[in-house]
Amino acid sequence: MKRFAALFNAIDQSTKTTVKVAALADYFNDANDMDRLWTVALFSGRRPKRAVTTTRLREWAAEAAEIPLWLFEDSYAVVGDLAETIALVLPPNDTEDKSDLSFWINALRGLADVGELNRKTFVIDAWNRLGGTERFVFNKLITGGFRMGVSQKLMTRALSRATGKPEAELAHRLMGNWHPDDVTWHQLIEADDATADASRPYPFYLAYALEDGPGTLGDPQDWRAEWKWDGIRGQLILRDGSYFVWSRGEELMTDRFPELARAIDHIPPGTVLDGELLVWPADQDKPSSFNALQARIGRKTVPKKLLAEAPVVLHAYDMLEWQGDDLRDAPFADRRALLEQTCADLPPEAPLRLSPQHPFESWDTLASLRSTAREAHAEGLMLKRADSPYLAGRKKGDWWKWKLDPLTIDAVMIYAQAGSGRRANLFTDFTFAVWNGNELVPFTKAYSGLTDAEFRQITAWVRKNTLQRFGPVRQVTPHHVFEIAFEGIQASKRHKSGVALRFPRMARWRQDKPLAEANTLDDLNEMLRIYG
Amino acid sequence: MSKDAVLTFTDKGIYCAAGDFYIDPWRPVARALITHGHADHARWGMGSYLATHAALPVMRHRLGDITAEGIDFGEVRQIGGAQVSFHPAGHVPGSAQIRVEVGGEVWVASGDYKIVDDGLSEAFEPVRCHHFITESTFGLPVFRWADQRDVAAALNEWWAGCAAQGKTAFLGAYALGKAQRLMAMLDPAIGPILTHGAVEHTNRVLRDQGLTLPDTTLANAELSPKDHPRALVLAPPSALGSKWAKTFGPQETAFASGWMALRGVRRRRAGDRGFVISDHADWHGLLWAIKETGAENIYVTHGYTDVFTRYLQDEGWNAQVVPTQFEGETLDASTDEPEGAT
Numbered sequence: 001m002k003r004f005a006a007l008f009n010a011i012d013q014s015t016k017t018t019v020k021v022a023a024l025a026d027y028f029n030d031a032n033d034m035d036r037l038w039t040v041a042l043f044s045g046r047r048p049k050r051a052v053t054t055t056r057l058r059e060w061a062a063e064a065a066e067i068p069l070w071l072f073e074d075s076y077a078v079v080g081d082l083a084e085t086i087a088l089v090l091p092p093n094d095t096e097d098k099s100d101l102s103f104w105i106n107a108l109r110g111l112a113d114v115g116e117l118n119r120k121t122f123v124i125d126a127w128n129r130l131g132g133t134e135r136f137v138f139n140k141l142i143t144g145g146f147r148m149g150v151s152q153k154l155m156t157r158a159l160s161r162a163t164g165k166p167e168a169e170l171a172h173r174l175m176g177n178w179h180p181d182d183v184t185w186h187q188l189i190e191a192d193d194a195t196a197d198a199s200r201p202y203p204f205y206l207a208y209a210l211e212d213g214p215g216t217l218g219d220p221q222d223w224r225a226e227w228k229w230d231g232i233r234g235q236l237i238l239r240d241g242s243y244f245v246w247s248r249g250e251e252l253m254t255d256r257f258p259e260l261a262r263a264i265d266h267i268p269p270g271t272v273l274d275g276e277l278l279v280w281p282a283d284q285d286k287p288s289s290f291n292a293l294q295a296r297i298g299r300k301t302v303p304k305k306l307l308a309e310a311p312v313v314l315h316a317y318d319m320l321e322w323q324g325d326d327l328r329d330a331p332f333a334d335r336r337a338l339l340e341q342t343c344a345d346l347p348p349e350a351p352l353r354l355s356p357q358h359p360f361e362s363w364d365t366l367a368s369l370r371s372t373a374r375e376a377h378a379e380g381l382m383l384k385r386a387d388s389p390y391l392a393g394r395k396k397g398d399w400w401k402w403k404l405d406p407l408t409i410d411a412v413m414i415y416a417q418a419g420s421g422r423r424a425n426l427f428t429d430f431t432f433a434v435w436n437g438n439e440l441v442p443f444t445k446a447y448s449g450l451t452d453a454e455f456r457q458i459t460a461w462v463r464k465n466t467l468q469r470f471g472p473v474r475q476v477t478p479h480h481v482f483e484i485a486f487e488g489i490q491a492s493k494r495h496k497s498g499v500a501l502r503f504p505r506m507a508r509w510r511q512d513k514p515l516a517e518a519n520t521l522d523d524l525n526e527m528l529r530i531y532g
Numbered sequence: 533m534s535k536d537a538v539l540t541f542t543d544k545g546i547y548c549a550a551g552d553f554y555i556d557p558w559r560p561v562a563r564a565l566i567t568h569g570h571a572d573h574a575r576w577g578m579g580s581y582l583a584t585h586a587a588l589p590v591m592r593h594r595l596g597d598i599t600a601e602g603i604d605f606g607e608v609r610q611i612g613g614a615q616v617s618f619h620p621a622g623h624v625p626g627s628a629q630i631r632v633e634v635g636g637e638v639w640v641a642s643g644d645y646k647i648v649d650d651g652l653s654e655a656f657e658p659v660r661c662h663h664f665i666t667e668s669t670f671g672l673p674v675f676r677w678a679d680q681r682d683v684a685a686a687l688n689e690w691w692a693g694c695a696a697q698g699k700t701a702f703l704g705a706y707a708l709g710k711a712q713r714l715m716a717m718l719d720p721a722i723g724p725i726l727t728h729g730a731v732e733h734t735n736r737v738l739r740d741q742g743l744t745l746p747d748t749t750l751a752n753a754e755l756s757p758k759d760h761p762r763a764l765v766l767a768p769p770s771a772l773g774s775k776w777a778k779t780f781g782p783q784e785t786a787f788a789s790g791w792m793a794l795r796g797v798r799r800r801r802a803g804d805r806g807f808v809i810s811d812h813a814d815w816h817g818l819l820w821a822i823k824e825t826g827a828e829n830i831y832v833t834h835g836y837t838d839v840f841t842r843y844l845q846d847e848g849w850n851a852q853v854v855p856t857q858f859e860g861e862t863l864d865a866s867t868d869e870p871e872g873a874t
Contacts, residue, residue, distance in 0.1 A: 065673060067673050070842075071842075071843055074672070075673055075674045081796070084794075088673075088674035088676070088793065420796070421795075423800065424794050425791055460859075463859060464857060466855065469855070
């Protein structure tokens with residue numbers, strides 16, 4: 001595992017993309033086949049099945065470190081990463097272990113078949129054998145969630161450098177269902193690509209946000225506009241008589257959306273559609289809120305009642321494959337024409353709709369359309385260049401999301417809590433309140449939006465202005481007003497204020513604003529009435 | 533704590549009624565006993581100051597014209613009804629724990645401390661007492677400091693690597709204490725050590741009082757970085773990445789702090805590298821120090837106070853959290869900058 005740990009250190013110690021890519025490319029050139037295959041798997045989210053529950057890991061780590069479990073838990077809350085917490089609380093040792101990455105992964109997978117006592121012996125023995133980064137990496141292999149500052153995009157770039165193959169091709173090869181057990185390095189990366197799995201999706205094309213409006217995009221006639229829905233981006237694949245649904249996070253979600261099976265009755269095999277998964281009951285003229293969809297995603301199998309109450313429909317906006325042919329190089333307008341043809345005669349019971357395009361004459365008319373997005377339960381507009389190919393990943397130029405400005409409210413900070421992990425020594429988690437008469441009513445928490453310098457400044461202030469401590473939470477003097485931005489507002493019985501916000505964050509620290517001028521609960525309720 | 537306790541905790545600081553003085557007060561008082569010169573312990577505006585002879589020069593440098601008196605380590609002084617003496621805390625040069633005895637009852641206020649000998653500060657000495665006031669900046673079992681020699685080796689390897697690539701090595705550290713400790717760990721054979729003004733001023737004060745530090749060159753506006761290839765620059769954290777730092781051309785930055793033990797913090801703040809080195813005690817250091825005092829009553833003033841106190845209680849100590857305005861080791865410069873500094 002030394003080689004892999006060295007790669008980890010090289011990547012972890014640098015903030016520079018070029019250094020990370022170079023370290024990865026070197027690794028792909030000199031690691032053995034099984035190790036590099038597993039490395040690609042790990043960095044693309046394909047981790048070995050967890051063989052030990054985190055509950056047991058915590059208990060064993062506390063025992064091995066000779067500290068009480070609560071102390072381990074409190075330390076974990078500060079560190080923010082279980083694998084790292086374990087590595088830190090155990091006594092240090094120098095590693096002499098010569099086994100490679102694949103050895104440890106296979107050993108961990110073998111744990112599924114042995115009793116708990118043997119698992120414990122194995123894990124504690126491994127902690128004794130491995131030191132430093134190797135111990136941390138070993139813990140990461142158990143706990144999963146292998147994130148180390150390497151995006152799939154970076155890894156693909158490094159693979160491209162190591163193999164000489166184009167990035168887009170590699171990105172596509174790495175999509176979908178594959179596992180190091182069933183495929184060799186040669187098959188996955190090098191061989192001719194004839195045996196691809198039927199479920200394999202295309203890499204999603206992602207848009208950048210349009211910050212300053214469409215004025216600089218040129219002639220409006222070159223562009224197409226559609227709603228930017230507040231659902232889940234999904235790819236529907238119809239091949240060989242089966243259907244597959246992939247989320248943008250490259251998660252296979254077929255089982256969660258059984259109603260999409262009926263797409264097979266209406267669309268021929270050899271078709272791949274890109275669109276938005278939305279909860280949209282037949283008798284409604286707009287989709288339900290994201291909450292309704294969230295209830296669906298949370299279920300691996302969907303009860304009948306929920307299926308009836310919250311039916312999911314794919315609103316398709318692009319066609320990536322037709323009659324088995326990859327359409328991605330064709331202009332968007334052509335792909336869209338094919339899509340419209342295909343969706344033209346769909347009966348109402350089909351779990352599929354065409355996501356409409358909105359014709360517009362000028363950017364001004366488009367801007368006024370955008371301002372009505374919230375009423376349509378959309379987040380804004382998508383702008384796509386009519387002649388654009390379907391690219392892989394986030395690329396600037398041809399696709400833009402032109403979102404609505406967030407809703408905002410000015411609120412008073414009343415509680416502060418230290419962050420964890422990256423922000424362990426700073427107060428970063430704040431609770432905000434609005435006025436209700438002379439009383440401050442808490443209504444949301446927010447963690448993000450300030451610069452590091454601002455977090456440091458507010459941290460120093462919190463230390464000096466703590467009124468009371470409740471464990472890790474500090475009640476502070478009501479003094480600072482922040483502009484809280486959010487994407488949506490809903491009634492909520494679980495919150496004292498009666499509302500729940502979607503994506504709240506600190507937009508600005510209103511140091512110019514006196515305490516008394518923060519917004520009120522009435523203001524919040526008015527927003528709920530309009531946008532809820 | 534009963535009302536006639538030797539030391540009480542007030543909104544101005546730690547107070548001794550028998551001697552009518554405060555220890556490290558955060559609001560102006562007539563008489564202040566100071567553990568060490570960091571800004572959260574030695575503040576401006578006290579009627580008079582008492583600190584060790586070794587701590588005073590830096591305090592005078594930072595606080596300007598103050599009425600202050602020096603005391604030797606171990607020297608016992610009677611103040612009103614209290615017997616007071618100062619004992620090495622090992623935190624920075626001159627830093628002290630303050631022992632206060634009234635009617636046979638002994639309290640020790642330790643300020644900030646570390647138990648390993650850094651070769652520069654007077655080494656920490658445990659003081660037997662009944663009541664011990666402790667910090668807990670790194671009072672979690674995830675904090676465990678490596679041997680200083682190992683850190684020095686890693687530091688020098690990094691510097692030599694920068695030098696070999698034609699890059700200037702920028703190392704961020706507190707101007708008082710940490711910077712000088714790092715200097716003593718550096719291998720001058722690799723290249724010249726340059727210093728930011730804030731660091732060099734403190735160097736000058738410490739050299740004048742007899743401390744031996746490696747040769748350094750002030751990197752002021754007249755200095756031409758080109759004339760100093762293979763250099764390492766020691767600067768306060770706030771100067772890393774500044775306009776001034778950019779004049780040095782290609783560079784790597786590193787940060788030296790106990791917080792660098794946490795990967796998340798390291799990634800957020802370290803620049804290119806983070807070295808784990810602190811002038812505060814780690815988990816085992818804190819526990820060792822507390823045991824060595826023999827005290828049954830422990831007051832935890834700053835850091836991971838709640839967790840650390842609960843652990844001490846579980847282990848049988850009579851421990852409690854005492855909120856104060858001490859800050860311990862922060863990643864920004866506030867602890868290290870004299871009040872009113874520009």
